[in-house]
Amino acid sequence: ACTSPGDDTAETSSSASAGSSAAGPDVNGDGKVIVGVLSPGDLNDNGYYESFVAKAEEFTKSKGWQLIKVGSVNPADALNQARNLCRQKVDLVALGAAELKDAIPASEESVCAKSSWYVPSSADIKQTPKITISRDFINEVVYATGYANGLLMKEKNIKKAGYVTGPEADFSVQAAKAFKAGIKEVVPDATLVTTYTGDFNDSGKAKEAAQAQVSQGVGALYPYLGGATDEVAKFGNTKNLILSTPGTDRCASTSPKFQVSSIFDPGEYFAAALQKFSDGELKMGVAREWHIGKDPVPTVKICGGTAAQNTALETFIKNIGDGKVDVDAQVAKLGA
Amino acid sequence: MSEKRKFPNVAELMRPSGYGVQVTLITIAAIAVAVVASMVLVSATGGSPGDALDALYTGSIADTAAWSETLKAATPLLLVALGACISNRAGVFNIGQEGQVLLGAAVAAYVALHLALPGTLVMILSLLAGAIAGGLWSGASAVMHYGRNVNIVVSTLLMSFLAIQVVSFAVTVPWLLQAPRASADSIASSESAQLPPSVRIPGFGEYPALEIGGGLVLSIILTIVLAVLLARSRWGFRLNMLGLNPMAARHAGVRAPFAGGMALALSGAFAGLAGAVILSGQVFRLQPALSNNFGWDGLLVALIARSRPLAAVPVALLFGAFRSGSSFLASTGVPNYLVDIVQALLVLAFVVPPVLAKVKSRGRAEATPPPAEPVPSTPTEPEKVTA
Amino acid sequence: MTDGQTDAAPRTLEAPALELRGVTKCYGPVVACDAVDLAVHSGEIHGLLGENGAGKSTLMKVLLGLVQRDEGTVLRHGKEVEIPTPQAAVTLGMGMVHQHFSLIEPLTVWENVSLGEPGRIKRDEICDQIKDVGSRYGLPISPTARVEDLSAGERQRVEIIKCLRRDPEVLILDEPTSVLTMAESQELFEVLRDVVNRENRAVILISHKLAEIMAATDQVTVLRKGSVAFRCRTSATNPRELAKQMVGREVSLHSEGAALGLISEDTTPEEIQAAAEETPVVAPVPESKTPALALTDVVVKGLDGRTLLDNFALTVSPGEILALYGVEGNGQATLGDVMSGLLEPTSGTVAVNGAEVPMNKVGALHKAGVGVVPEDRHRSGVVLDMSVLDNLVMTDLGRVSGRFLLKRREARKIAARLIEQFNISTPSMDTPLRNLSGGNQQRVVLARELSTDPSVLVAAQPTHGLDVGAIEDMYERLRAAAARGVAVLLITTELEEVMALASRVAVISSGRTVGVLDIHEATAERLGMLVGGEAA
Amino acid sequence: MIGTDEITTIVASSLRLTAPLAFAACGEYLAERAGTQNISVEGMMLGGAFGSVAVASATGSATTGLLAGAIVGLVVGFVHGNLSHRIQINTFVVGLVLNAFVLGLTSFLIAISEFDSNQVAQLSIPGLRDIPIIGPLFEQRWPMYLLLLIIPLTWWLVERSRWGLNLRAIADNPQAADVTGLKVNKLRRQALLYAGLLSGLGGAYLATAEVGSFNMNMTAGRGFIVIAAVIFGAWRLKGTMIGCLVFGFADALRLALPALGFELNSQLLVAAPYLMALLAMMLFASKSREPRALGKPFVRGIT
Ligand SMILES: Nc1ncnc2c1ncn2[C@@H]1O[C@H](COP(=O)(O)OP(=O)(O)OP(=O)(O)O)[C@@H](O)[C@H]1O
Ligand SMILES: Nc1ncnc2c1ncn2[C@@H]1O[C@H](COP(=O)(O)OP(=O)(O)OP(=O)(O)O)[C@@H](O)[C@H]1O
Numbered sequence A: 001a002c003t004s005p006g007d008d009t010a011e012t013s014s015s016a017s018a019g020s021s022a023a024g025p026d027v028n029g030d031g032k033v034i035v036g037v038l039s040p041g042d043l044n045d046n047g048y049y050e051s052f053v054a055k056a057e058e059f060t061k062s063k064g065w066q067l068i069k070v071g072s073v074n075p076a077d078a079l080n081q082a083r084n085l086c087r088q089k090v091d092l093v094a095l096g097a098a099e100l101k102d103a104i105p106a107s108e109e110s111v112c113a114k115s116s117w118y119v120p121s122s123a124d125i126k127q128t129p130k131i132t133i134s135r136d137f138i139n140e141v142v143y144a145t146g147y148a149n150g151l152l153m154k155e156k157n158i159k160k161a162g163y164v165t166g167p168e169a170d171f172s173v174q175a176a177k178a179f180k181a182g183i184k185e186v187v188p189d190a191t192l193v194t195t196y197t198g199d200f201n202d203s204g205k206a207k208e209a210a211q212a213q214v215s216q217g218v219g220a221l222y223p224y225l226g227g228a229t230d231e232v233a234k235f236g237n238t239k240n241l242i243l244s245t246p247g248t249d250r251c252a253s254t255s256p257k258f259q260v261s262s263i264f265d266p267g268e269y270f271a272a273a274l275q276k277f278s279d280g281e282l283k284m285g286v287a288r289e290w291h292i293g294k295d296p297v298p299t300v301k302i303c304g305g306t307a308a309q310n311t312a313l314e315t316f317i318k319n320i321g322d323g324k325v326d327v328d329a330q331v332a333k334l335g336a
Numbered sequence B: 001m002s003e004k005r006k007f008p009n010v011a012e013l014m015r016p017s018g019y020g021v022q023v024t025l026i027t028i029a030a031i032a033v034a035v036v037a038s039m040v041l042v043s044a045t046g047g048s049p050g051d052a053l054d055a056l057y058t059g060s061i062a063d064t065a066a067w068s069e070t071l072k073a074a075t076p077l078l079l080v081a082l083g084a085c086i087s088n089r090a091g092v093f094n095i096g097q098e099g100q101v102l103l104g105a106a107v108a109a110y111v112a113l114h115l116a117l118p119g120t121l122v123m124i125l126s127l128l129a130g131a132i133a134g135g136l137w138s139g140a141s142a143v144m145h146y147g148r149n150v151n152i153v154v155s156t157l158l159m160s161f162l163a164i165q166v167v168s169f170a171v172t173v174p175w176l177l178q179a180p181r182a183s184a185d186s187i188a189s190s191e192s193a194q195l196p197p198s199v200r201i202p203g204f205g206e207y208p209a210l211e212i213g214g215g216l217v218l219s220i221i222l223t224i225v226l227a228v229l230l231a232r233s234r235w236g237f238r239l240n241m242l243g244l245n246p247m248a249a250r251h252a253g254v255r256a257p258f259a260g261g262m263a264l265a266l267s268g269a270f271a272g273l274a275g276a277v278i279l280s281g282q283v284f285r286l287q288p289a290l291s292n293n294f295g296w297d298g299l300l301v302a303l304i305a306r307s308r309p310l311a312a313v314p315v316a317l318l319f320g321a322f323r324s325g326s327s328f329l330a331s332t333g334v335p336n337y338l339v340d341i342v343q344a345l346l347v348l349a350f351v352v353p354p355v356l357a358k359v360k361s362r363g364r365a366e367a368t369p370p371p372a373e374p375v376p377s378t379p380t381e382p383e384k385v386t387a
Numbered sequence C: 001m002t003d004g005q006t007d008a009a010p011r012t013l014e015a016p017a018l019e020l021r022g023v024t025k026c027y028g029p030v031v032a033c034d035a036v037d038l039a040v041h042s043g044e045i046h047g048l049l050g051e052n053g054a055g056k057s058t059l060m061k062v063l064l065g066l067v068q069r070d071e072g073t074v075l076r077h078g079k080e081v082e083i084p085t086p087q088a089a090v091t092l093g094m095g096m097v098h099q100h101f102s103l104i105e106p107l108t109v110w111e112n113v114s115l116g117e118p119g120r121i122k123r124d125e126i127c128d129q130i131k132d133v134g135s136r137y138g139l140p141i142s143p144t145a146r147v148e149d150l151s152a153g154e155r156q157r158v159e160i161i162k163c164l165r166r167d168p169e170v171l172i173l174d175e176p177t178s179v180l181t182m183a184e185s186q187e188l189f190e191v192l193r194d195v196v197n198r199e200n201r202a203v204i205l206i207s208h209k210l211a212e213i214m215a216a217t218d219q220v221t222v223l224r225k226g227s228v229a230f231r232c233r234t235s236a237t238n239p240r241e242l243a244k245q246m247v248g249r250e251v252s253l254h255s256e257g258a259a260l261g262l263i264s265e266d267t268t269p270e271e272i273q274a275a276a277e278e279t280p281v282v283a284p285v286p287e288s289k290t291p292a293l294a295l296t297d298v299v300v301k302g303l304d305g306r307t308l309l310d311n312f313a314l315t316v317s318p319g320e321i322l323a324l325y326g327v328e329g330n331g332q333a334t335l336g337d338v339m340s341g342l343l344e345p346t347s348g349t350v351a352v353n354g355a356e357v358p359m360n361k362v363g364a365l366h367k368a369g370v371g372v373v374p375e376d377r378h379r380s381g382v383v384l385d386m387s388v389l390d391n392l393v394m395t396d397l398g399r400v401s402g403r404f405l406l407k408r409r410e411a412r413k414i415a416a417r418l419i420e421q422f423n424i425s426t427p428s429m430d431t432p433l434r435n436l437s438g439g440n441q442q443r444v445v446l447a448r449e450l451s452t453d454p455s456v457l458v459a460a461q462p463t464h465g466l467d468v469g470a471i472e473d474m475y476e477r478l479r480a481a482a483a484r485g486v487a488v489l490l491i492t493t494e495l496e497e498v499m500a501l502a503s504r505v506a507v508i509s510s511g512r513t514v515g516v517l518d519i520h521e522a523t524a525e526r527l528g529m530l531v532g533g534e535a536a
Numbered sequence D: 001m002i003g004t005d006e007i008t009t010i011v012a013s014s015l016r017l018t019a020p021l022a023f024a025a026c027g028e029y030l031a032e033r034a035g036t037q038n039i040s041v042e043g044m045m046l047g048g049a050f051g052s053v054a055v056a057s058a059t060g061s062a063t064t065g066l067l068a069g070a071i072v073g074l075v076v077g078f079v080h081g082n083l084s085h086r087i088q089i090n091t092f093v094v095g096l097v098l099n100a101f102v103l104g105l106t107s108f109l110i111a112i113s114e115f116d117s118n119q120v121a122q123l124s125i126p127g128l129r130d131i132p133i134i135g136p137l138f139e140q141r142w143p144m145y146l147l148l149l150i151i152p153l154t155w156w157l158v159e160r161s162r163w164g165l166n167l168r169a170i171a172d173n174p175q176a177a178d179v180t181g182l183k184v185n186k187l188r189r190q191a192l193l194y195a196g197l198l199s200g201l202g203g204a205y206l207a208t209a210e211v212g213s214f215n216m217n218m219t220a221g222r223g224f225i226v227i228a229a230v231i232f233g234a235w236r237l238k239g240t241m242i243g244c245l246v247f248g249f250a251d252a253l254r255l256a257l258p259a260l261g262f263e264l265n266s267q268l269l270v271a272a273p274y275l276m277a278l279l280a281m282m283l284f285a286s287k288s289r290e291p292r293a294l295g296k297p298f299v300r301g302i303t
């Protein structure tokens, strides 16, 4: 339902007004280019949040720009933090995740008049003329992740998978459903055990949850976590579990080792936006949508999968991208 | 002999020439140590102290925008601190403000989002509701204490964690506080809907010009009222008596369960009000992390101000400045947690010297009981005997 | 101090077991001990006499290493010694029974006895020793009992055993009899006599009770304002002389004499009668009137369930001073707390002028017209960190405030009047009460409590910790209050105070009134028996 | 529905969740028996966790890390002791400030450092570990077995040693103990050192034995649960340990039940320990067991 027709760089223009475009990256014309990043998460989480600033760092360094990164921003404090970035004369304000959406009103204020805005969104953030939105569809990628897990589970004849996450919030509940639906596409009689520890970063508790799941015969585990991901994954390695990453490509990592990389890395989307920004083509008032199977990211990889597995997964992803699968309907049907 | 017996005269020591100057000097020295220690930490970890200080300055007081942020942060700090002044004076040590702030905000949000009345009325009612919620929450600790002898420090602390869980739960339940989904297929986030502009606290000035929120005005008014009441009213007198000598207070007709319980509830009410002010003056929606350490820091403000409302104003400003300044630290590469370290050290810098001076003067007159401080004495209560 | 040289004691040739030379100790500006010389020989009980605050306890604390002296030397058997810690004092063979109990209630007897010693705990050894010492001196006690379950007398035994077990050569007792009944005191002195005669130890007995010193000691040294005023063989002096030395001038028998213990157990009623005639006699009690204060069947239970007051009953008429006499720990403190409104009785009624007071309401007693001078003023009488002014008005804020705000000017007027009336010496009315001397603090309390025209005044140990001048003043004011028609309930442990002030005396024992006597029928003997719980 | 396997799982999980609490609770218990209501235990644990990971990463030895964690806790205890029992700052104020300080410092340091993860070895006792239900007792990270030493040691120290007798005395009547020649504040400082050592060890255990790395604020309120456990246990070691087990068990249930196929509302279960502690305080915390001078400063001459 979320797919929209168009080429692979589809940009839906805001109906409100025509997008303003900037001449170059030095939006405010002060001779320097400064990129400011606000992230709600821990910038050293080895995962989702870190990837965003890591990409930004890499890009700005290559261009010789300055980067201001503020981590662990309290959503309640987002507006202030965004204003503060503007006061530090950044040319681009980038939000690391949609949780910080309350910062957006600052884009309308005079302090931020000379800054461009980049906002990632999987939820519904209202398009305004002052921001560019980068939208992905988490159901699609987690569904595909489930499918990849399903393939591996089938190979090992595993019927039970686990999912450990932090607080029981709508998005984590949704992700669980999508994951389950994906698995069931391959292993129809598979079951999913879901544990909410209450805290994305409490490794102690997350590990206990994982251990309990393992003791109940779970053969695949999705640590849908923040700072606690690695410790759970390392534990999973000792039990030879099928592990998936929550957002980043970590097929190269050896400790911990993941079997599936679920890549919905916000850094990838941001890198693309930065490239446009550098070229002076980043338009405000528009949204860029990222669909699995249509864009290079998001995507899902099986680390060291067999040819058959890879093909199956690729086909599956392509089908989603082509709109042959109604992801939301499938998730609603199989994930319940 | 009694008339002529010489006691070490504390009043003498308190005069600017003696005790006061000594305390001031040690305090300045202690602040210097706190700042230097933090800066040493910065440079030891590869940062530049000069840049860090500059960032703190620019972020907090360099221009009107900075001042706006500072004042905004100082508002809830001051409100929480005022409440802490009340409970500390009464000798009941409330340390659960963090939860009370959050709970106050939650109830205020509920009222603001669910009442269909004219906007201003709703705003006032939601502020009141926040205060009442905070008051009831800390009042529960008072009931546990006076009814079942449960230690106040520990129970307010535990109640605080409980509040955080309750609110985290409430924002995931649509019929309580969770914002409705924008559309059927979108994800509902764990927070409330935004307050409509009509029920927000109005303010003066528009950012980046100097912005003075209605909450700030309210808290300044409350500061003055509270300062007068504590110094001049029967209630303030009785409260002081209760804090300084609960037995004598009881003899003088102060009902500890009532007066102390009331003080505890009031301190919670101020914290709850602070939460409501954060909600309807700054954040506009309930989020599980809305309290954002304002409760803890507000308590520290009261400690530095030695439970005096007027003294809490500059301290709250200082802490507010740290908050607004901290977000500028990021550009220097120094983690903004530096500010938490500095704040903790500063509390010590303010709390240690008077005690140190006291100890030194005790060294001269070995066991002369030192003057009690307005800082919370350990909660003592009259011995209770079963009825 | 020429009369100090009337020392006719035959000196033994050997050096004294313990000798102090020029010991001085100051607490800030307070000189607690001023160049004190003292020699104590083995085989004798040495009395150390002095009024409150004379420095007796401080001197002993110096000996025990609890306080470091500023100047002077301490010698044991002629050899100079240093006493930096209490442990050092123990090693030097000195042991002390403290003025206030130094026992930890939740611990057992044996644990208390071994407290403060170094080394491993040898439970069985200690228990055996306790039984040993107990049987040797006639102080039976169960080593495994918890101290909180023991009576005052038993606790005193524990203290003494604790001290004796360490086999001290010099045994110091600081006002050991203040919590004991007369019989228990007698028992104690026998033990001490035994210790001295049989085992050739030295004992220092501290007291400000003349009778006790006369009865139990061989030598006596009088301290006055920190320095030695007089020393003598006990047999060569008399109470009047000692009293004079203690106070520094002649004392009249009645008021000050009472405070000093001049009226002792063997004072005859005639003497009291004679003494009473020196001062205005208390107005006769009008029989017909309803009592100003009536307590009926008051029961108070402690937290641990112990009965502190047991069907306690008492009436006080307007204009009389009724003394409630008894030994510490028998419920007087509890009664004081009840009358201060700090404790709510489990059952029973308190009526003032015939009207029952709702005891569950805080402040009701005060409203009903009961003024209280509490036993421990620092605990419940005053707020040390508030000003004199605040302390003078704090129980009756209604007088000095409107609905909400205080009327400072009004308060100042009242305070100024009271300060003047009650002769309170303070730099200003804004001085923190902490800075006043004990006597003046007590005057503040009395002034405040009398300023509201109470119909009942409860004075609990009103002269504790006061010096002679202040005591005299207090007595005058209590009498004056009674003369004005106030019903005065004097709660006291001092027989002398009873004799000096009361028109009737009630005796409390184990939380009950065991007898009410007219002062003319009250002999020391009868009171003593009542106090001990026997019918008189 | 629930068979021995499931029970075994929960037992094992309970043990692991209890152990960090139990270490710290032994320390907190001793401090409270000496009269200090030590709320900086959270800071001690967090500092211990950080210290252990930092040192384990630097030396490559998790065991050294464990030791270092204990020492960091000890240092926090030392500071607390000197601030509140030497210069007499209100102990709760000291606790609050120390918690804030340690949280700030560890967050600051972790933001600018990278640590390798290290975990101490598992020690399992062949044979015994296969016993149903209690098997997990014999398959633990080895520092867990330290508890078997520390619990009786703590009991012995408090109830049997000279030092413990002194501590109990100063917790109940510091004035009298002082007259008897005990150095009240010194003893309380010593007790805080012990509390710091064990709380630091508890944090270090969490970081290097259970988790293997450090996250910001990784103790996440466990210190406060420890305080609750001591109250829950009415100031007796046995009760305190039962309290830790109950809280550990509650967490284990919460985390394990979903795996066992039970749907439950986890959000409210997170609050369970706090609720239980509050209830326990209301029901069992009989005043008579509480050390009488708990939380009250001692100054000679003031009663
Ligand atoms: N710790 C202290 N700090 C300051 N002054 C003190 C201290 N202890 C005693 N004093 C003062 O020293 C003087 C002597 O006190 P001390 O306790 O020795 O008297 P005492 O003769 O034992 O009196 P009492 O009969 O009341 O026990 C008093 O003026 C007292 O107020
Ligand atoms: N063999 C022993 N050696 C040293 N001390 C001992 C010995 N036996 C008992 N005690 C002491 O006696 C006291 C009472 O011991 P017990 O074991 O009965 O504890 P308790 O106070 O009854 O505790 P509870 O009632 O809480 O179980 C303890 O405080 C302990 O110090």
Ligand SMILES: [Mg+2]
Binding pocket: A026, A027, A028, A029, A030, A031, A032, A033, A034, A089, A090, A091
């Ligand atoms: Mg620029």
Ligand SMILES: [Mg+2]
Binding pocket: C056, C057, C058, C099, C174
């Ligand atoms: Mg004395």
